[in-house]
Amino acid sequence: MATGDQNDMLERLKFTLPPWFPDDSPVLDAVLYGWAAVWAYIYQLLAYVKLQTRILTATDGWLDLIAGDFFGAGLPRKTGQSDTSYRIAIISNIFRERATRNAITRICEDITGRTPIVIEQSRILDFGIYSGPTSFYGATARYGSQLLTTKYQCFVKVYRPLPGSQWDGISDADIYAALDSVRPIDVTIWAQLLN
Missing domain, CATH: 1.10.287 (Helix Hairpins)
Incomplete structure (x- = not known):
């Protein structure tokens, strides 16, 4: 009994x-x-x-309702995704860092398994300076500018997941959506996807 x-x-x-x-x-x-x-x-x-009142113990459609409360239609359950996998996705997205350079790097690493190259046009460490310790003068390098009218933008070289890796199957649309989910408002992210 x-x-x-x-x-x-x-x-x-x-x-x-x-x-x-x-x-x-x-x-x-x-x-x-x-x-x-x-x-x-x-x-x-x-x-x-x-x-069903807590994320850590919720099951079935209740997890979908919780995700809908936090993210709207931004984090749907994938076909055949288990409760445990979906719960991990919900929790990691609730506590995900956003609106920083590190957030862009981390989300790319999380969904592709590879570290991207993030370039900000007015960041000296990304471009270097003349006659300085990070000087690229006379070498193959990038040239930045502080004169652009749209200062709130960055360039990201994202490497697609390696074939056969645990991240294989992530589409380009998934990568763009992930970048957009951590993008600060009024910031343009120019993404280049590489193999």
């Missing part, structure tokens, strides 16, 4: 009866057994509902 099952509920109902009811009555037991079945079902339903 487990807590909350039909036999447990029957014993609880019998315990609440006044002492003048007989201990061994088949008719009374049948009536109480029916009520015990209802209470056992309610107990199991409440236990199930309690599990």
Whole structure:
């Protein structure tokens, strides 16, 4: 007899009866057994509902509802995706860093397994300076500019997943969507996808 099952509920109902009811009555037991079945079902339903109130224990369509509450249509469950896999995706996206250079690097590493090259046009470490420790003068290098009218942009060289790796199957659209999910507002990300 487990807590909350039909036999447990029957014993609880019998315990609440006044002492003048007989201990061994088949008719009374049948009536109480029916009520015990209802209470056992309610107990199991409440236990199930309690599990659905937290991301770590939610299952089935409740995880889809949780994802919809946090992300709208931005994080749908993939066909055949397990609850555990979907839960990990929800939690990692809730706590994901956003709107930084590091966020762009990390999301690319998470979905492709490879580190991208992020280039900001006015960042000296990305371009170098003349007569300085990071000078590229006379060498093959990039040239930046602080005179561009749209300063809020960056260039990202994203390497597609290696064939046969655990990230194989990630499409170009998935990569663009991932970059857009961490992109700061009013920042243009120019992405180049490489093999």
